[in-house]
Amino acid sequence: MQRHYVMYYEMSYGLNxxxxxxxxxxxxxxxxxxxxxxxxxxxxxxxVAQAVE
Known part of the structure; x- marks a missing residue:
């Protein structure tokens, strides 16, 4: 379970x-x-204004 938590944390940190x-x-x-x-x-x-919208 802890391994899953670490993987989730690393993935979340990377996305952030x-x-x-x-x-x-x-x-x-x-x-x-x-x-x-x-x-x-x-x-x-x-x-440009239209493209940025």
């Missing part, structure tokens, strides 16, 4: 780490997009 990584990547991409958006044409800004 992955979620934090993905969240950090999303934040960085949003920052980059926010910096680039003003340089795009109006049409491209709309396309």
């Amino acid at each position: 780490i992955e979620m934090h990584k993905q969240t950090e990547i999303a934040k960085r991409l949003n920052t980059i997009l926010a910096q680039i958006m003003p340089f795009l044409s109006q049409e491209h800004q709309q396309q």
Whole structure:
């Protein structure tokens, strides 16, 4: 039983780490997009906004 608990804990911990990584990547991409958006044409800004939604 304890072995199952350890396996569950390790899996949960690994998933938590992955979620934090993905969240950090999303934040960085949003920052980059926010910096680039003003340089795009109006049409491209709309396309990017739709893609991000």
